Amino acid sequence: MDSAPAPSPSLSPAALHRLVQEGRAPRLLDVRTPGEFRTAHIPGSYNVPLDTLREHRGELLAHLDEDVVLVCRSGARAAQAEKALADAGLPNLRVLEGGIVAWETVGAPVNRGPERWDMERQVRLVAGSIVLATGLVGVFVPGTHLIGTAIGAGLTYAAVSNSCMMGVLLSKLPYNRGPRPDIRKVIAELRSTQ
The missing domain is CATH 3.40.250.10 (Rhodanese-like domain)
Known part of the structure; x- marks a missing residue:
């Protein structure tokens, strides 16, 4: 083994x-x-x-x-x-x-x-904002809440795999890159x- x-x-x-x-x-x-x-x-x-x-x-x-x-x-x-x-x-x-x-x-x-802001805080802001926005819009547009569900699934995968695609994407922003x-x-x- x-x-x-x-x-x-x-x-x-x-x-x-x-x-x-x-x-x-x-x-x-x-x-x-x-x-x-x-x-x-x-x-x-x-x-x-x-x-x-x-x-x-x-x-x-x-x-x-x-x-x-x-x-x-x-x-x-x-x-x-x-x-x-x-x-x-x-x-x-x-x-x-x-x-x-x-x-x-x-x-x-x-x-x-x-x-x-450190990367973890940025991820929480972006993920939370998407979930909040899709939850509110979902009141008027059926199915929109599924975007928030997908974000939740992504965060769960990030925790299990100890990786974070959203963090990788955010690290590419000029705010985080600098020189x-x-x-x-x-x-x-x-x-x-x-």
């Missing part, structure tokens, strides 16, 4: 904070959108959005050692990034437990920029700190 590979160990925010304070910080790759990264990120982290990481994982692999911690808002995108890098051959990756939310909760330092990190610059920075 085949068993699924064991997930990489996660790292608690307190343990990561201790490593940073001791000067033994691992490489921190933040896989959120550039907009989310600009709002708040762990000092010393590199922004490599999930889609960029997937696209350039081979190039990144040559500049990453085995001490890499992946960061996102809550851990879901970081887990996807972990799978992509592990599939490319980088072992011993870790995911920051609870993401940047947990990091801030323990009082660890963050670099702050202009406030933006895309230049992968050559990220690689140069990674190389200079090896």
Whole structure:
């Protein structure tokens, strides 16, 4: 009987904070959108959005050692990034437990920029608005409520599969994209700190 590979160990925010304070910080790759990264990120982290990481994982692999911690808002995108890098051959990756939310909760330092809504909040706004609008319109136009039902089914699938198509689509909006990190610059920075 085949068993699924064991997930990489996660790292608690307190343990990561201790490593940073001791000067033994691992490489921190933040896989959120550039907009989310600009709002708040762990000092010393590199922004490599999930889609960029997937696209350039081979190039990144040559500049990453085995001490890499992946960061996102809550851990879901970081887990996807972990799978992509592990599939490319980088072992011993870790995911920051609870993401940047947990990091801030323990009082660890963050670099702050202009406030933006995180992806999860944007998904809730769009999904809730569609369900509300189709529910109201459904009073006058029979069958419209089925759109809200489809959104509910999509959200259920997103929870079960730990993926979110609406989040992927929203991440493409200019509000979330901002200037895309230049992968050559990220690689140069990674190389200079090896």
